[in-house]
Amino acid sequence: MVKTFNDVSTKTYWKIWSLLLLITLVMMLIDTAALARTLLVSLLLVGMLAKASLIAAYFMHLRFEKLSLVGIVTAGIFFTAAALFFLIAPDGVWILKSAVK
Amino acid sequence: MINTQLAGALEPPWGGGVSPFAVSWQKLMMWLFIIGDALLFAGFLAGYGFVRLANPTWPNQFEVFHIEFIGLMTFVLITSSATMATAVGGAKVGNRQQVLRFLGLTILGGLAFLGMQVYEWSTLIGAGAGLTSNPWGVPQFGAAFFVITGFHGTHVFTGVLILTITAIRFVRGRTRFEGVELAGLYWHFVDLVWVFIFTLFYLI
Numbered sequence: 001m002v003k004t005f006n007d008v009s010t011k012t013y014w015k016i017w018s019l020l021l022l023i024t025l026v027m028m029l030i031d032t033a034a035l036a037r038t039l040l041v042s043l044l045l046v047g048m049l050a051k052a053s054l055i056a057a058y059f060m061h062l063r064f065e066k067l068s069l070v071g072i073v074t075a076g077i078f079f080t081a082a083a084l085f086f087l088i089a090p091d092g093v094w095i096l097k098s099a100v101k
Numbered sequence: 102m103i104n105t106q107l108a109g110a111l112e113p114p115w116g117g118g119v120s121p122f123a124v125s126w127q128k129l130m131m132w133l134f135i136i137g138d139a140l141l142f143a144g145f146l147a148g149y150g151f152v153r154l155a156n157p158t159w160p161n162q163f164e165v166f167h168i169e170f171i172g173l174m175t176f177v178l179i180t181s182s183a184t185m186a187t188a189v190g191g192a193k194v195g196n197r198q199q200v201l202r203f204l205g206l207t208i209l210g211g212l213a214f215l216g217m218q219v220y221e222w223s224t225l226i227g228a229g230a231g232l233t234s235n236p237w238g239v240p241q242f243g244a245a246f247f248v249i250t251g252f253h254g255t256h257v258f259t260g261v262l263i264l265t266i267t268a269i270r271f272v273r274g275r276t277r278f279e280g281v282e283l284a285g286l287y288w289h290f291v292d293l294v295w296v297f298i299f300t301l302f303y304l305i
Contacts, residue, residue: 010190017183021176024299028172031304041305048300052293059186059289069122069132076136081143085150092154099157 005064016058023047131283135290138256142294145249146301152241160237162303166221171303174217175295178257181210182292185264185285192271192281200281204268207288211261218254222247246302253298256291263287 027047030040057063062070122129153159162168184206191199225246229236235243267284270276 005193008190010187013183013186013190016186017179020179024172024175024179027300027304028168031168044300044304048296051296055182055289055293055296059182059292060286066121066123069124069129072122073132073136077139077143080140081147084140084143084147088147088151089154092151095155096157099155 005061008058008061008064012058016054020051020054023051125279127279127283128286131286135286138290139294142249142252142297145252146297149245149249149302152245156239156241159239160235160242165225165237165242166303168303170217170221171299174214174221175299177210177214177217178292178295181207181214182289184210185288189278189282189285192278195278197271200271201268204264204271204281208261208264208268211257211264211288214257215254215261218250218257222250249298249302253291253294256294260288260291 024047027044030043030047033040035043056074062073124132184203188200188203188207191197191203225235225243230243230246232244232247234240263284267276267280270280
């Protein structure tokens with residue numbers, strides 16, 4: 001059981017590597033499948049976040065850092081990025097609707 | 102009396118100890134840099150999301166790109182992240198040979214990725230794509246593609262430079278575990294950003 005940075009072996013890194021490749025392959029297969037757009041986008045976003053979490057947790061060792069650092073990094077990036085998108089996204093929809101009219 | 106007042110004034114107002122995040126200042130600064138840099142890409146991707154929402158159509162990525170080739174680029178970058186992690190693991194236990202071998206492989210991976218990006222860019226430019234126009238009908242497509250992948254490619258190039266400098270410093274005994282770990286953090290961040298670009302720009 002990997003609990004601290006010292007417990008991480010080279011094997012762990014290559015296990016994460018194979019998981020990342022597997023998720024990437026599954027995402028590429030999903031992209032070619034005839035799925036409803038909302039379902040397709042949701043599945044791809046889940047895959048993307050899973051890969052990002054694995055890289056941050058194991059390759060960047062965030063899993064073994066103090067919770068205060070993990071919180072600052074993940075919450076800081078996530079909430080600012082979300083705010084950026086949701087502040088300007090409604091304008092995009094508005095422009096599209098105006099153009100369609 | 103004066104000594105007591107002085108002692109009180111010198112006491113730090115922060116009561117959480119000298120290292121609230123339990124990491125060195127170098128590592129904390131690298132994390133703060135990564136947060137700032139992540140917001141740069143968040144801005145680009147939010148802007149890209151905006152133009153996607155504002156356009157009734159968007160070029161079909163399967164017609165513009167060879168998705169299998171982009172998948173190969175992703176494979177190369179993910180593999181270079183794994184070799185980088187292995188180099189950091191080697192530095193942790195003081196295995197000099199492992200550090201140098203895997204740093205070298207990571208640099209090769211970065212160079213391979215850059216080569217593939219040059220090929221991809223030249224193919225698109227050859228097809229008539231530019232910052233303001235492209236053959237696929239949505240002008241913002243070219244701008245989004247060249248700006249987002251261009252900034253990411255610049256990060257990969259910078260990463261290759263950082264890794265090369267780290268390798269030279271490691272050989273000369275000027276840096277040890279922490280230098281390799283910090284270079285690794287930057288490299289994994291570059292890989293992390295690609296995960297978002299690959300999904301949001303090439304797949305969705």
